[in-house]
Amino acid sequence: MAQTAKNLPVYLEISSKKTFAGALEWPGWARSGRDPEAALAALRDYAPRYAQVLRAAGIDFPEITEDTEFDVVERLEGNATTDFGAPAIPPSRDADPLTASEVDHLSKILNACWRAFDEAVAAAQGKTLRKGPRGGGRELDRIIEHVMGAEHGYLTSVGGEKVRTDGTDTQEEMAALRRAALAALEASAAGQIPATGPRGGERWTARYFARRLAWHTLDHAWEIEDRITTE
Numbered sequence: 001m002a003q004t005a006k007n008l009p010v011y012l013e014i015s016s017k018k019t020f021a022g023a024l025e026w027p028g029w030a031r032s033g034r035d036p037e038a039a040l041a042a043l044r045d046y047a048p049r050y051a052q053v054l055r056a057a058g059i060d061f062p063e064i065t066e067d068t069e070f071d072v073v074e075r076l077e078g079n080a081t082t083d084f085g086a087p088a089i090p091p092s093r094d095a096d097p098l099t100a101s102e103v104d105h106l107s108k109i110l111n112a113c114w115r116a117f118d119e120a121v122a123a124a125q126g127k128t129l130r131k132g133p134r135g136g137g138r139e140l141d142r143i144i145e146h147v148m149g150a151e152h153g154y155l156t157s158v159g160g161e162k163v164r165t166d167g168t169d170t171q172e173e174m175a176a177l178r179r180a181a182l183a184a185l186e187a188s189a190a191g192q193i194p195a196t197g198p199r200g201g202e203r204w205t206a207r208y209f210a211r212r213l214a215w216h217t218l219d220h221a222w223e224i225e226d227r228i229t230t231e
Contacts, residue, residue: 003062003063004062004063004064004065004067004068005062005063005064005065005068006067006068006069007068007069007071008023008062008064008068008069008070008071009023009024009025009071009073010022010023010024010040010043010070010071010072010073011024011072011073011074011075011076011091011093012036012039012040012072012074012075012076013076013077013078013082013087013088013089014036014075014076014077014078014082015077015078015079015080015082015083016078016083017034017082017083018032018033018034018039018078018082018083018085019032019033019034019035019036019038019039019078019082020032020039020078020082020087021033021036021039021040021042021043021070022043022087022091022211022215023043024073024074024091024093026050026061026109027106027109027110027207027210027211027213027214027215028050028053028109028113028211028214028215028217028218029043029046029047029050029218030043030087030211030215031043031045031046032085036072040070040072043070044064044068044070046222047064048064049222050218051063051064053112053113053115053116053218053221054109054112056112056115056116057108057111057112057115059108059109059112074091074092074093076089076091077089086216087211087212087215090204090205090207090208090211093207094205094207094208094211095205095207096207097189098189098206098207102189103185103186103189103206106185106206106207106210107182107185107186109210109214110178110181110182110185110210110213110214110217113213113214113217113218113221114178114217116217116218116221117147117217117218117220117221117224119221120220120221120222120224120225121140121144121224123224123225123228124140124224124227124228125140127228127229128229129224129227129228129229130226130227130228130229137227140224143220143223143224144170144174146220147216147217147220148170148173148174148177150216151177151178151181151213151216152177154181154204154209154212154213154216155177155180155181155184157203157204157209157212158184158185158188158193158203158204158205158206158209159184159188159193159194159197159203159204160180160181160183160184160187160188160193161180161183161184162180163176163177163180181209181213184209185206185209185210188203188204188205188206188209189206
């Protein structure tokens with residue numbers, strides 16, 4: 001049985017329209033709400049789903065109960081991206097160096113998130129995805145395309161190797177992106193990628209790269225799961 005978490009460090013990213021709450025030590029477990037209280041409530045609500053993702057991949061994750069306290073260790077000022085609906089500001093913890101064991105742990109979390117996404121996509125094949133109240137929501141192929149497009153961008157942000165593709169084989173492109181992401185995580189953690197890009201822009205740290213990648217993958221995996229119709 002998993003050990004119960006009594007105190008869990010989290011951070012808040014707060015903008016004028018939206019707040020994200022993220023578990024500091026568990027990339028991918030981050031949810032939003034209209035204000036800090038709503039974001040923290042959403043984070044707690046999604047604990048079982050996040051636990052299922054990690055435990056299905058054999059990753060030890062603590063039991064989150066009603067008695068688990070969320071300790072807000074940092075409050076960050078969000079921006080227009082936060083307002084739009086995506087986390088955009090790295091917590092200060094993400095500037096810390098990574099040990100080899102931590103790189104391995106983050107790699108396992110990323111693989112668990114990718115597995116959850118793939119399973120959601122497989123479950124949605126041949127089914128209709130429920131539209132929003134105003135008819136909004138991407139079709140399955142567009143979600144896949146969006147997720148891969150974001151991963152190309154994330155690789156650029158961390159300074160990883162670009163993935164060249166002719167766009168004809170989605171499965172191969174996705175596999176290549178994932179291999180490149182794991183390689184970039186390891187290279188960034190080892191200091192093999194300069195902290196600034198060729199034009200002087202600050203690159204993402206290895207920790208933040210893993211955090212954003214895991215969040216985006218799970219966010220859309222759960223979107224697909226929630227929108228599959230039962231008809």
